[in-house]
Amino acid sequence: MAEQSRAVAGGLAAELYEQIAQIPCINSHSHLVSEAERLAEPLDALSFFNHAYPIADLVAAGMSRDQVDAAFDPAKPLAERWRAFAPYWRWTRLTGYSQCIREGFADLLGFAELSAETVEPLSAAIRAHSRPGLYREILRRRAGIEVSVVNMEDLVEVDREFFLPLPRLNRFSMLRSADQLRDIERDYSAPVGGLRQHVELIGRVCEQWRVAGVAGIKLSQSYHRRMDFRRREFGEANAVFARVLKGEYAGLDSPEGAVLEDYLVFECCRAASEAGLAIQFHQGIRAGNYGGMEGCSPVPLIELLQTFRQARFDLSHAGYPYLREGAVLGKTFANVYLNMSWIHIISPQGARQDLQEWLRMVPYNKIIAFGDDLRHAEAVYGHLKMARWNFAIALAAMMEEGLLSDSTALDVARAAFRDNPAALYGVGG
Numbered sequence: 001m002a003e004q005s006r007a008v009a010g011g012l013a014a015e016l017y018e019q020i021a022q023i024p025c026i027n028s029h030s031h032l033v034s035e036a037e038r039l040a041e042p043l044d045a046l047s048f049f050n051h052a053y054p055i056a057d058l059v060a061a062g063m064s065r066d067q068v069d070a071a072f073d074p075a076k077p078l079a080e081r082w083r084a085f086a087p088y089w090r091w092t093r094l095t096g097y098s099q100c101i102r103e104g105f106a107d108l109l110g111f112a113e114l115s116a117e118t119v120e121p122l123s124a125a126i127r128a129h130s131r132p133g134l135y136r137e138i139l140r141r142r143a144g145i146e147v148s149v150v151n152m153e154d155l156v157e158v159d160r161e162f163f164l165p166l167p168r169l170n171r172f173s174m175l176r177s178a179d180q181l182r183d184i185e186r187d188y189s190a191p192v193g194g195l196r197q198h199v200e201l202i203g204r205v206c207e208q209w210r211v212a213g214v215a216g217i218k219l220s221q222s223y224h225r226r227m228d229f230r231r232r233e234f235g236e237a238n239a240v241f242a243r244v245l246k247g248e249y250a251g252l253d254s255p256e257g258a259v260l261e262d263y264l265v266f267e268c269c270r271a272a273s274e275a276g277l278a279i280q281f282h283q284g285i286r287a288g289n290y291g292g293m294e295g296c297s298p299v300p301l302i303e304l305l306q307t308f309r310q311a312r313f314d315l316s317h318a319g320y321p322y323l324r325e326g327a328v329l330g331k332t333f334a335n336v337y338l339n340m341s342w343i344h345i346i347s348p349q350g351a352r353q354d355l356q357e358w359l360r361m362v363p364y365n366k367i368i369a370f371g372d373d374l375r376h377a378e379a380v381y382g383h384l385k386m387a388r389w390n391f392a393i394a395l396a397a398m399m400e401e402g403l404l405s406d407s408t409a410l411d412v413a414r415a416a417f418r419d420n421p422a423a424l425y426g427v428g429g
């Protein structure tokens with residue numbers, strides 16, 4: 001597996017890794033389901049690849065939609081599914097998305113390889129270890145995760161032993177139709193007869209979520225547009241909102257949709273900031289295949305970042321692949337945090353290289369080391385191991401240059417894995 005490159009990195013990196021692995025991690029971005037939901041799933045070795053990220057690699061390698069369906073249809077025998085999967089596994093087994101799963105299989109289940117020979121016994125081992133207490137064993141004891149920030153639409157309660165909720169304000173800021181407003185009125189028992197009432201409701205929702213102890217709020221605009229939000233006049237946005245209510249609206253991706261969305265994103269950030277909540281933007285590549293990249297660049301956010309200087313902007317995925325743009329913002333804006341969630345598996349090597357640059361460029365209280373962005377605890381474990389190795393190798397290289405001591409290296413790791421996200425999300429205080 002990755003041991004060879006880790007061995008090349010030398011004993012110093014391995015020693016640092018062992019110490020970094022003792023630091024509890026606050027996992028800044030997760031899609032883990034509750035343990036009960038996980039235990040109810042009939043999982044086998046191939047199910048771990050039935051997830052948006054590995055499927056994207058398989059499709060990019062040439063796997064057709066029919067072949068994907070055949071590989072992941074739980075009604076079919078495993079051997080038949082393996083035959084659909086294996087030709088594309090050959091091409092995708094080295095990617096970061098595959099590596100995090102392989103690391104979990106190797107360390108937690110004792111299978112170094114996924115192959116025709118191991119797929120059945122590995123699946124049996126997965127079934128055998130899927131018992132109550134699984135999350136305590138994997139997330140807490142083996143991975144050393146203190147808490148995971150879980151993405152969700154509206155706020156729903158989570159098992160606070162393992163999770164902190166991060167609800168989205170997407171439905172309030174990305175308006176598509178009058179029906180959407182009716183749904184908001186129903187779900188929040190509040191009238192939304194005009195833009196002012198809608199904005200007041202956003203403020204109340206943020207305040208309620210603060211009281212409920214959320215980690216922050218999430219916005220996902222970069223899945224459909226550039227992040228070039230402009231400051232808009234109330235009157236201009238109000239005219240569009242009135243058209244939404246009358247059913248005359250041209251839609252979210254129209255010029256008038258952009259005006260209204262700009263206004264609402266500003267108001268969401270104002271409300272979150274006033275409630276003292278972190279604002280996490282999905283900021284980087286889109287999941288899946290054939291996605292546009294116009295929303296990746298974080299530089300267009302500047303007008304918003306300049307407006308809310310007291311806010312805490314958490315750039316989840318740090319603008320990947322525009323990590324240097326993100327780094328300039330982290331360096332020059334006190335309100336911007338660079339969140340490495342997902343990027344240790346998008347490009348394990350790229351994440352490490354950028355980290356080496358960031359550590360000499362950005363104050364290290366601005367770096368959030370880890371967010372799994374995954375669904376299965378075993379893959380979360382593997383992803384976190386990769387992130388810890390990236391920090392160990394990057395910090396060991398700086399130590400070898402004589403740039404820092406081992407106590408400073410551990411201070412960096414403790415800040416990035418635990419203390420910075422704790423401060424950003426208000427964990428433990």
Ligand SMILES: [Zn+2]
Nearest residue numbers: 029031151373
């Ligand atoms: Zn995510």
